[in-house]
Each structure stands twice: as C-alpha cells, then as structure tokens.
Amino acid sequence: MSRIVVLGAGYAGMRAIKFLQKDLPASDDLILVNDSPIHTEKTNLHEVAAGTIAPVKITYSIEDVISKRVKFQIGKVTKVDVDAKQVLFDDGTTLTYDYVIIALGFRSEDFGLKGASDNALPLYDIESAEAIQKHIEDQIKHYAQTKDENALNVIVCGAGFTGIELVGELTRSLPRLAKKYNTPEPKITNIEMATQILPMFDQGLATYAVDFLKNKGVNLLTGAKISEIEPNAVVYSENDEEKRAYGNTIIWTVGVSGSDVIADSGFDQKRNRVVVSKNLNLDAHPEVFIVGDVSAVMDPDSNRPYPTTAQISLKQGEYAAKNIAHAEKGESLEDFSYESLGTVASLSEVNAIGEVGKRKLKGYPASVLKKIITNRSLLEDANFGTMLKKGRYDIYH
DSSP states (O other), rough: OOEEEEEEOOOOHHHHHHHHHHSOTTTTTEEESSSSSSEEEGGGGHHHTTTOGGGGGEEEETTTSSSSEEEEEEOOOEEEETTTHHHHTTTOEEEEEEEEEOOOOOOOOOTTOTTHHSEEOOOOHHHHHHHHHHHHHHHHTHHHOOOOOGEEEEEEEOHHHHHHHHHHHHHHHHHHHHHHHHHOOOEEEEEEESSSSSSTTTTTHHHHHHHHHTTTTTTTOOOOOOEEETTTEEEETTTTTEEEESSSSEEEOOOEEOHHHHHHTTOOBBBBBBEOOOBOSSSSSEEEEEEEEEEEEEEEEEEOOOOOOOHHHHHHHHHHHHHHHHTTOOOOOOOOOOOOOOEEEEETTTEEEEEEEEEEEEHHHEEEEEEEHHHHHHHHOHHHHHHHHHHHOEEEE
C-alpha cells in the first residue's frame, strides 16, 4: 500500500486527484491537502473583482466533489522535506508520503516595485477579488460626500490576460455603479509596459480587443514602464518622460510567481518554479511530482518553459497522476505532451477573442467558447451537479 499526497486543490491538484481515484488501487491511501475548504475557478476571478458575478458562482466545496476514498485535509503547508518524504505544516504537524504531487499554485508578484505592496490591490484569490470589488464600490458610493474625482478613477496595472479581462468586466460594472450612486461616469486606465497587448494572439484579434476597449472609454497606455505606486497614483515613464496616472483604486495584475513553499523547501527554483523532468518529477527524487504554477516544464519546440495557464495545469495534473500509477506497476513513465486546445480572452459578457487551431474568433462566438470552457472545467474537475449549479447557460439564449 502506498500513500499519495496531493498538495493544492487548484486546477492541477483537482485534476490529479480525479485521475488518482480512477487509476490507483483501493488499497492506496489518497490524501488531498488545501489551505481552504473550497476550490476557486481562478480564471474567473476578474468577474468577482469587477462585481459582475457573485463569488459563490466560481467556487465549490472540495469535499462535495471528491471520492469518499480521498482523505481531505485543510492545512497550510510550510515546507516539503524531500529527503524525509515529509510535508510540514504551520501548526507543527507533519505528513509522510510515498509519492507527492506539489500543486500549490501562484501568488501575486510585485518584483519589489516601490509602493506596490502598500498602495496597489493584488488579484490572485477569491479574497483579494472581493476586496477589490468592495474597494471600488466604496469609492463610488462615498463620492457624494468626498467629491474626490480620483474616487471615480480605476487604474489596472498590467495588460496580460488577467488585466485585459478585468478591464473588460469593469466597462460593464462601473457604469452600473455610477447609475446606482448617481455619480459621473468612472474612468478606467490600463497601464502596460509592452507596446502591444495580448501578444499571444494574432495581431488582428489583439487590435480588435484594443478597439473594443477604447470604444468603451478605456485609456490604454502601452509602452509605459511603471516605476512606483504612490497612495493615489501610478508613476510611469513614457518616451523617457515621467508621468502620473491618478486614481484611488489601483489594481496590480502585472505578474505572478509560484508559492513561497517552493523556495522555503530548498528546491532549485526561479520565481518559485522548479524545472522538472519530462515525466513532471525530479530526477533526484522521482517520487516528487511538481505541476501547475510551481512547475517549469520545457516546451521542446521553443526550448522555453510552457506558460502557466489553467489548461496546461490541468494536463500536468493528469500526467502526474498517470505516472504515479505507472510507477506503482513498475511501468515506464509517460513524457509530458501538450497541445493547446485553444486560447480565449474575455472582453465582456458577450464579447471575447479566441484562437482554436487555425480558426480565429471574435465577438459573441468567442464569448460563447469562453463559457463552454468554464462549463467543461466544472464538469471534468467537479461533477455534473456542480456544472448545473455553477455553469454559464446564457450561451444558449
């Protein structure tokens, strides 16, 4: 009998436990560890932050969707001791394993930028998303008393997936709040260091996204390098000239890194991501599998690590589980192989851009695809009942 421990119940961890349930004998001991009793569909956090959807819509109880054979343990991991085959927790307890899948996810990364940790609101989990939503509404709500123009200015730092999807949702929610509290129209500024947003998309689709957001009144600043976050302003340079964008709500979506448990465990890492073998484990400790946002898996085509996306995390969780089953049977492990099923970025409830193979989608068809992806994730990682409760069905209207 073996004990298999999965650390983290995000996309990779939930997919891993699903396959472990199916592939391993009943005599094996399966333990899933997470610091919260709920799973969050983190690709939809921007909707909660903007206030266009309730938090309950993108979360579900982990115990409601896992098999009874899986022991679910709530705890905060502080270290993984690979030599002792132990997981250490903040309450001083430990957990031994024969195999471990480390899928501890990401945290917001401010790269040590002056003022970022004190003056900007990060977006990385359900609590931070709710804090952003509350902060925005409080600023607009109290505008009648404060008459502070900056209360109506929202600045989003970063124009990657999260930043652009958040800006798109804000173009929906801010006008509603203005109407609710009878204020002038709030303003949205998006600041990005790169000269082009969404470079992973075809130029035509990226241009479509830019035009859509600008038509919604978004002030999109590209080629703008942020140097400091002040209490109510973002300091940036444009053509070597220092400038400021003023606003009482400053949201940070510039970057992420893996869980700090990675560095604290002494792994060879960069930004808390560990380069793993083609089998997703460590050469020196083949019983240790590292997947998701804490893993760096090399793409043989580019010789660079695959990007950290939910889609890749799901596939890694599946491969890690299957390879543990192979290892238990004395079989050869499978090399990780990944082929993208497509990429979609939401711009609003009924607008998005997407690429599926050679097909390029924009507008309503792309938004439908985004919702189908959400429903599929709920079905495969949770169950049919959860999909019915949490899924997106306005696509059929």
